[in-house]
Amino acid sequence: MAYIAVLAGCFAIGMMAGWKAGQIDHYAYDLMLRLQPPEPWAPESVVVGIDEETLGLRGGARAVRPILSEALDKLAVVKPKVVALDVILSDREDPGEDARLEASMRSTRNLILPCELVGAKWEDPLPRFKDLAVALGHVHPGQDGLDGVSRQIPLEETTGGERRWALSLEAFRVTRGEAIVESPEDLQIGGILIPAARSAGGRPMLVHYLPQGSIPTVSVLQIEQHPEMLRGKTVFLGVTALSLARDRLLNPYGEPVPGVAVHAHAFETMARGKFLTPASDSSVLALCLLLAAVAGATFRLLPGWQAYLLGAVVLLVVMTALPLEFFRYGIVFPYFAPVAVAWLTTAGAASFQHFFVRRQLRRSESEKSRYQQAIHWVAHEMRTPLTAIQGSSEIMTRYSLPEAKRHELSAMINSESKRLARMIQTFLDVERLGEGEMEMKREPFAAADVVEACLKRVGPIAERKRIRIALDTAVDGMLIGDRELMEYAFYNLLTNAVKYSTSETEVHVTAESRNGELRLAVRDQGIGMDEKELKNIFRKFYRTKRAEASGEVGTGIGLSLVEQIVSHHGGRMEVTSQPGKGSCFTMVLKALIASDAETADRRG
Numbered sequence: 001m002a003y004i005a006v007l008a009g010c011f012a013i014g015m016m017a018g019w020k021a022g023q024i025d026h027y028a029y030d031l032m033l034r035l036q037p038p039e040p041w042a043p044e045s046v047v048v049g050i051d052e053e054t055l056g057l058r059g060g061a062r063a064v065r066p067i068l069s070e071a072l073d074k075l076a077v078v079k080p081k082v083v084a085l086d087v088i089l090s091d092r093e094d095p096g097e098d099a100r101l102e103a104s105m106r107s108t109r110n111l112i113l114p115c116e117l118v119g120a121k122w123e124d125p126l127p128r129f130k131d132l133a134v135a136l137g138h139v140h141p142g143q144d145g146l147d148g149v150s151r152q153i154p155l156e157e158t159t160g161g162e163r164r165w166a167l168s169l170e171a172f173r174v175t176r177g178e179a180i181v182e183s184p185e186d187l188q189i190g191g192i193l194i195p196a197a198r199s200a201g202g203r204p205m206l207v208h209y210l211p212q213g214s215i216p217t218v219s220v221l222q223i224e225q226h227p228e229m230l231r232g233k234t235v236f237l238g239v240t241a242l243s244l245a246r247d248r249l250l251n252p253y254g255e256p257v258p259g260v261a262v263h264a265h266a267f268e269t270m271a272r273g274k275f276l277t278p279a280s281d282s283s284v285l286a287l288c289l290l291l292a293a294v295a296g297a298t299f300r301l302l303p304g305w306q307a308y309l310l311g312a313v314v315l316l317v318v319m320t321a322l323p324l325e326f327f328r329y330g331i332v333f334p335y336f337a338p339v340a341v342a343w344l345t346t347a348g349a350a351s352f353q354h355f356f357v358r359r360q361l362r363r364s365e366s367e368k369s370r371y372q373q374a375i376h377w378v379a380h381e382m383r384t385p386l387t388a389i390q391g392s393s394e395i396m397t398r399y400s401l402p403e404a405k406r407h408e409l410s411a412m413i414n415s416e417s418k419r420l421a422r423m424i425q426t427f428l429d430v431e432r433l434g435e436g437e438m439e440m441k442r443e444p445f446a447a448a449d450v451v452e453a454c455l456k457r458v459g460p461i462a463e464r465k466r467i468r469i470a471l472d473t474a475v476d477g478m479l480i481g482d483r484e485l486m487e488y489a490f491y492n493l494l495t496n497a498v499k500y501s502t503s504e505t506e507v508h509v510t511a512e513s514r515n516g517e518l519r520l521a522v523r524d525q526g527i528g529m530d531e532k533e534l535k536n537i538f539r540k541f542y543r544t545k546r547a548e549a550s551g552e553v554g555t556g557i558g559l560s561l562v563e564q565i566v567s568h569h570g571g572r573m574e575v576t577s578q579p580g581k582g583s584c585f586t587m588v589l590k591a592l593i594a595s596d597a598e599t600a601d602r603r604g
Helices: 002-019 022-035 052-058 061-078 095-106 167-176 220-225 259-272 281-301 304-328 336-398 403-434 447-464 483-499 531-536 545-550 558-568 594-603
Strands: 045-050 082-085 111-118 121-123 135-138 152-154 156-159 162-165 180-182 187-189 192-194 204-206 217-219 234-239 443-446 468-471 478-481 506-514 517-523 572-578 582-590
Touching (some): 002 336, 022 336, 045 052, 045 259, 052 061, 061 082, 082 167, 162 167, 167 259, 204 259, 281 304, 336 403, 443 447, 447 468, 447 483, 447 506, 478 483, 483 506, 483 517, 531 572, 558 572, 558 582
Parallel strands (some): 045 217, 045 234, 082 234, 468 506
Antiparallel strands (some): 156 162, 572 582
């Protein structure tokens, strides 16, 4: 679950970053268009421009309407199929010039005039001109607000309940002689389906720009010199002079393009039927989910360098081949979101697996060390009974002994072998208890029996060091639990007291009943411990520096098992100690009152 949570977090961050990275997506779109320009195409349109030379020879900006009259008169001779004008004619100027322009428009077949959205109102041509047009088309350029590049145009604009189609769309409709059939997702003119979903952006359509020079451009002064170029074509007539054009834009190739040429490129996009369609939100989400799943599966299923190699290949494909391949089929995916998701999920999966493997390795090494220590502890604890068995058997084999002595040694061998078997079983039980794999016995037993058995067993060890063990108080009370485990715990306290005490000292055992608790204490006169050592004394495999300096062999596992056993019996351990003055280990256990003990005996 943690692995999935990491991947989900990386996925979410990548998606949020993708939503904020529109400019990067634009740069990627421009680059892909340059790398995969449209195939060669015989254009159906021509741009007739009012260029700098025309303005210079015809009187400058003040003479735009006379220039338009001249251009329309010349075009009427060569007979283009449609003429789409990209000059707003909303103001009244010289009456004579307007009359001449009106006359020129009357002689122009299939004339489409521009309109513009200004604030919340349409700015239309003068009524005398508007009545001569077969259609009005808006000339909103669709300029990007971040970098000024014109990548798409709105095919539809609506204000005050009045809708207008784009100039290029109206030109295409009139050229084809078909009506516009619309649906929420697209527009259809004849056999051409235009992917332009209705949205707040007014049915935006990506303009599939042709390379520079693909659409012929003719100056108004040169119309008569190129009649064949214009005959039967759709003509877009407008200002191309840099000094006068107010809608000079940049195309994705980084080239300056006058607004009239943008309409021509939009027209050619529809005429060719080769559209660039933005991928739907669901498709983007599905792709990003797939990339996250691939990253997760890669580092989950493959080991080491193989996972990193495949992850690098996936990232390379996502950053280069994948967006280009989609673009080749006319689908424009946002660039940054898939790349961000691929990078973040790959990095997240790799990091998680790296630290997971390291954690597993540390756990494995810890388990290995633990079992090595455990085996060492078992071997150490077994040494005493094995030595007794080995020595007794050698004496019986090597010497001819009296029957009484032979019987005594046989009894010792039997006793120590049983002790060895109990030791092994106790160790296994304690290990299973620590892992939660063993159900502890719940039987009543006398605390005095446990103390007596342990004192009897530890006696020979204490005698070898000339240490006196004294039971200072009588032991009363009943306990409930596992007697063998409790014997192991108390015996461990006694052997530690003997082990870490100097010769000819004393170990005192006391018992006290208080507030329903039995306190069994073992006090020695040994090496003692400081506060730091006391804090870690019950930690598994911990050995104090004083214990190591004393030369006594130990593993540090015994006291941790004692603490586990006492804890599983509902008790606790208390320790007091001072360096050089000895230690006191106290087992605080819940004792049975008389009525509880009688009930437990009856159940037993």
